Amino acid sequence: MPQSTGVPGVKSAARTVALLELLADRGDRASRLDELAADLSVPRSSMYQLLQTLVDRGWVRSDTTGSLYGIGIRALLTGTSYLDSDRHARMVRPYLDEASDALGETIHMARRDGSDVVYLVTRESHEYPRTISRVGRRIPAHANALGKALLAEYPDAGLPLPELPLRALTENTLTDPARLIADLAAVRERGYSIEREETVAGIAGFGFALHYGSPAIDAISCSVPVHRLTRDHEARIVSVMRDVQTRIETLLPPSAGDPDWR
Template sequence: MPETAGVREVKSAARTVELLELLAARGDRPARLQELADELGVPRSSMYALLQTLITRGWVRTDTTGSLYGVGIRTLLTGTNYLVSDPRVRLVRPYLDEASQALGETIHLGRLDGRNVAYLATRESHEYLRTISRVGRRLPAHVGALGKALLAERPAEDLPEGPYEPLTPNSHTTRESLTADLAEIRGRGYSIDREEGVVGIIGFGFALHYDSPAQDAISCSVPVARLTPEHEDRIVTVMREIRTRIESAPTGGTVNWR
């Protein structure tokens, strides 16, 4: 059993977290009891008891037959509180509004989460037909503007070995191609996602240096059909200015989260 800072991991707590993460990763695909037991390698009876405990407390929900399971409403309430209590999110939100108003495009705030980026705030473009918010969702760091901006802040040797899973035909799939892209990002000062995460969408990502190494980044996403050289220059100018203002603003809050 692994240890953290000299304290042995609590097996039951770890199993509960693993179960919730597994259910969350399935999205809109509910799971059956045996699937969960097999995936986590626990006896069926133990998994059933854990599920029933979490259902009682609202962390897991089940269908009318009692045979399908998914995340419960408590996960939403806890996630919402994370956003409310985080001083960085509170700091950045007004600047996302300003960038959205100035550019008329979709603006994101994301945070590095292992090999992924979690979306913490989004301002959708009125011109973009897909208006589903990404808040709370994760995207592999190697395929998006947010993630690449943050990976470029770290040593190249920290990148995992490939191959990487592609989301589009334009996604990086090898360590070598991603390393070359990150080197260009460091020289340029911002990342460009050319339809690597979503076909038809180009993103521009800017790491926020109020932490070292940067954990958060902001981005602007624009449909390929609407991106002209002049508009791209405007996006880069505005987003650079927004980044500078964010980094120079007082954070607020009394807790320095790690």
């Protein structure tokens, strides 16, 4: 979650954001008025008024009966604007294309958001079916290569993790804090992270933090099915991704006058 500014929140704004995040998290599962009111502890009448306001403005959509609600198209337009206006995501894309062409694997760029990472750019491999890593998807940072590359930027006592217990996405996800801390120490030593079937069964990943800020908030990674991961291919992945990492960091040094986004 974004850092608090210490300014008292506006209740109606906080309620609106909470509703939109809830609907977005549910994806294609439609929600009913009573369900939303209960989940957000909002009076039914207040929730109805809020929903109708957001439906009128395109942020929420409803079915023909007016009883089911989902996220609206305005949310997509805002998300697209975020990607279009982000200098780093825009300039990294050609380098991810190169890495994807060179390796034949799926390449990602993601940004840390609190204790999660959010995919900003994805180049899918044509060699195997799509994974869960679509643009905009949010994954716990401790559960994948991108996130672990970014967590390793922090001291062990200051890791931006959620409250325990850590959530498991597969049986291989590191949910024990001691094991995670040991893994992050190895990330710092070798300079990149490795995850083996910790996010998706059958998929391994290699993550590389992008140091154009301190601590790094962006990372790139390569995902590969474990059945394709020979020792030679792993060495090739690390070589190509390190080269891409270096070129991106050279291309995108901290620029005077650029906003220092929180």
